[in-house]
Every structure is written in structure tokens, then in C-alpha cells.
Amino acid sequence: MGIATFPESILATPLKPLAEKVVLVTGGSRGIGRAICRELSQRGAIVAINYRQSRALAENLGEQIRHTGEECEIFQGDVSDRVQARRVVHDVLDHFHHVDVLVNNAGITRDRSFRKMTDEEWLEVIDTNLNSVFYCTSAVLPAMIERNYGRIVNIASFVGQSGNFGQVNYSASKGGVIAFTKALALELAKHNITVNAISPGFTSTDMVSAVPSEVKGQLLSRIPLRRFAEPEEIAKAVAFLICDGDYITGQQINVNGGIYM
Ligand SMILES: NC(=O)c1ccc[n+]([C@@H]2O[C@H](COP(=O)([O-])OP(=O)(O)OC[C@H]3O[C@@H](n4cnc5c(N)ncnc54)[C@H](OP(=O)(O)O)[C@@H]3O)[C@@H](O)[C@H]2O)c1
Numbered sequence: 001m002g003i004a005t006f007p008e009s010i011l012a013t014p015l016k017p018l019a020e021k022v023v024l025v026t027g028g029s030r031g032i033g034r035a036i037c038r039e040l041s042q043r044g045a046i047v048a049i050n051y052r053q054s055r056a057l058a059e060n061l062g063e064q065i066r067h068t069g070e071e072c073e074i075f076q077g078d079v080s081d082r083v084q085a086r087r088v089v090h091d092v093l094d095h096f097h098h099v100d101v102l103v104n105n106a107g108i109t110r111d112r113s114f115r116k117m118t119d120e121e122w123l124e125v126i127d128t129n130l131n132s133v134f135y136c137t138s139a140v141l142p143a144m145i146e147r148n149y150g151r152i153v154n155i156a157s158f159v160g161q162s163g164n165f166g167q168v169n170y171s172a173s174k175g176g177v178i179a180f181t182k183a184l185a186l187e188l189a190k191h192n193i194t195v196n197a198i199s200p201g202f203t204s205t206d207m208v209s210a211v212p213s214e215v216k217g218q219l220l221s222r223i224p225l226r227r228f229a230e231p232e233e234i235a236k237a238v239a240f241l242i243c244d245g246d247y248i249t250g251q252q253i254n255v256n257g258g259i260y261m
Pocket of ligand 1: 009026027028029030031032033050051052053054055075078079080081105106107108129130155156157160199200201202203205206207208
């Protein structure tokens with residue numbers, strides 16, 4: 001009897017499909033971005049963790065990742081600021097020499113009914129949620145084009161499709177991210193760079209814990225699955241796009257418990 005052999009396809013299945021891949025996650029210190037860093041690191045990625053002010057949390061995440069034997073580095077910078085955003089990307093490129101995956105995740109809310117919304121509340125949200133996507137993506141593109149490979153995942157929101165009371169600024173920023181995704185996907189396909197968006201529904205992070213409890217109850221009653229998403233459930237969708245989504249581009253994938261169909 002011969003030695004048991006495995007079909008080549010099984011042997012070739014990588015346990016760490018993202019080994020050697022450098023992934024930059026904006027806003028990686030907390031919430032969904034943190035879960036994305038962990039999920040991609042578990043799949044072997046080298047993670048560049050960007051944060052703006054939660055230094056201790058970013059460092060703690062870095063320690064956790066290194067403890068598992070994976071590589072990561074932390075890059076402070078406010079991606080709503082064009083100079084800092086581009087500096088963050090260039091620092092990552094200087095350090096790792098390439099970036100394979102960019103996850104534009106950093107985002108904020110400044111909710112207010114439109115008639116009371118200030119210029120500052122409008123601009124802060126558009127700068128953080130939409131303009132940062134332009135700054136980081138434009139800075140990383142030349143290096144991706146040179147290597148004829150790139151995966152860009154933008155974290156949008158169901159609100160960018162449905163609208164939401166008190167979130168005209170946020171809805172406009174996320175609708176912009178979805179349109180940005182589709183238009184850029186057309187331009188970059190010839191360089192083997194895919195551009196997709198994940199649109200979470202309400203997800204259990206600091207962003208949602210800030211909502212008053214009676215409003216939370218109202219939100220839950222609107223969700224067919226009757227619960228908020230866990231950040232890990234959003235991260236798994238990001239990982240799917242990066243690991244198994246080579247033929248997916250220009251798409252917007254809802255991970256929202258059915259709140260918007
Ligand atoms: N939670 C939800 O229900 C939900 C639903 C749909 C979409 N989303 C989207 O998912 C993404 C993540 O949201 P989340 O719920 O995880 O929010 P979160 O818990 O408030 O975390 C936000 C993250 O973004 C970072 N960040 C904010 N402004 C930044 C800036 N200017 N530069 C760099 N980093 C910045 C924060 O870092 P620091 O702490 O260091 O500032 C933090 O790591 C956002 O784009 C959000 O719009 C969330």
C-alpha cells in the first residue's frame with residue numbers, strides 16, 4: 001500500500017491566505033477597524049494600524065497581534081487632514097515597502113437635524129468619512145499600480161443608501177463613499193486593483209453605545225434580525241472580499257441584519 005497522498009489543491013490551500021500581504025486599516029484602534037485588524041492578522045496579514053487619538057488602545061491591539069506571532073506596526077495620524085493622511089500612507093510605504101490592501105474604515109458621526117446642523121458638523125463628517133478616503137486612496141495608488149495588485153475596501157453604511165433622520169451629513173458622506181467605490185473600480189480594474197464597499201448596519205461599537213437607550217430600543221425594532229452586528233461580523237465580510245473576492249469589484253455589500261434590503 002502506497003503512502004497516502006492529498007490532492008494538490010488541498011496541499012495548496014494556504015492556512016494563512018494573507019501571508020506577506022501588507023494591509024493598512026484607517027481607524028484601527030477601536031470598533032470595526034480593530035476587528036478588521038485582528039481578522040486580517042489571523043489570516044496572516046501584516047497589519048498597519050492607523051489611529052488618531054486612542055494611542056493606548058492601538059498599542060494594546062499591537063501587543064495582542066504580536067503575541068499571536070503576526071507582524072504589525074502602528075501609525076498615528078488624522079486621516080481627515082490631507083497632509084496627515086498622505087503622511088500616514090507614505091510612512092507605511094517607507095516601513096513595509098508596499099501596501100497590498102487599504103481598508104478605509106475611519107469614520108465619525110455628528111448627528112443633528114439638518115436645520116440645526118453647523119458648518120463644523122457638516123465639514124468634520126465629510127472630511128473624516130469621505131475626504132479621508134480620497135486622500136488615503138490617492139496616496140497609496142501609485143504603489144499598487146506599480147505592482148499591478150491592490151484591494152481597496154471602503155467601510156460605508158446602509159445609511160448611505162437609505163438616509164437616516166438626523167444624519168444628513170453622515171448619509172451624504174457614506175453615499176459619496178459608495179459612488180466613489182463604483183467610479184474608482186471602473187478606472188482601476190485594468191491594474192488588477194479591486195474597489196469595493198461594505199455597508200454595515202448598526203454595529204456594537206462606541207459609535208452605537210453613544211446612542212441613548214430608548215433610541216437603541218427603537219433601532220433594534222427596525223432590524224429584522226433583532227440585534228446589532230458584532231464588529232467581527234463586519235470584519236469577516238472584509239476578509240471575504242480580500243481573500244476570496246478576486247472577481248468582485250465595484251460592489252457594495254450590505255451586512256446589516258436586514259434593516260435595508
Ligand atoms: N458602528 C456602526 O453602527 C456603524 C454602522 C455603519 C457604518 N459604520 C462605519 O464603520 C466605521 C467604523 O465605525 P465604528 O463603529 O467602529 O466607530 P468607532 O467605534 O467610533 O471607531 C472609530 C475609529 O475611527 C478612528 N478615527 C476616527 N476619526 C479618525 C481620523 N480623523 N483619523 C484616524 N482615525 C480616526 C478612531 O480612532 P481614535 O479613537 O484614535 O480617534 C477609531 O479607531 C466608520 O466608517 C463608520 O461610519 C459604523
